[in-house]
Amino acid sequence: MVVAFLMDNGPVRYYYFDRAAHKERFLFTNRKDLEDWPLQKMHPVIIKSRDGLDLVSYLTLPVGSDPEGKGRPDHPVPLVMDVHGGPWVRDSWG
Numbered sequence: 001m002v003v004a005f006l007m008d009n010g011p012v013r014y015y016y017f018d019r020a021a022h023k024e025r026f027l028f029t030n031r032k033d034l035e036d037w038p039l040q041k042m043h044p045v046i047i048k049s050r051d052g053l054d055l056v057s058y059l060t061l062p063v064g065s066d067p068e069g070k071g072r073p074d075h076p077v078p079l080v081m082d083v084h085g086g087p088w089v090r091d092s093w094g
Contacts, residue, residue, distance in 0.1 A: 001016075001017050001019065002014060002015070002016055002017075002027070003015045003016075003017050003024070008039075008041050008042040009039040009040055009041045009042075010029075010034065010035070010039055011029040011030050011031035011032070011034045011035060012029060012030040012031075013026065013029050014026075014027040014028055014029070014030070015027060038063055040060050040061060040062070040063060041060070041069065042058045042059065042060050043058065043059045043060075043061075043070075043071030044056070044057070044058060044059075045057045045058065045059045045071070059071055061073050061077060062077050062078075065077050
């Protein structure tokens with residue numbers, strides 16, 4: 001069977017898995033151009049809006065700013081907020 005691993009800090013990785021032999025073999029990624037880049041993990045964050053609604057968000061921090069990997073930088077970092085989709089669409093993890 002072919003198995004795909006979705007990651008938030010890299011391209012999707014595809015493997016061939018031989019069930020009888022219990023062995024896997026790497027096939028390819030969906031974005032070869034991203035394989036050598038140091039991509040960061042995404043952290044789910046809930047932001048409370050002024051009207052009390054929960055805004056489900058994803059936070060990606062700059063390289064080296066979160067040494068413990070908990071989604072909290074160890075010093076202030078710049079913020080770029082990408083607001084899109086409206087209340088009927090949610091961006092996806094990845």
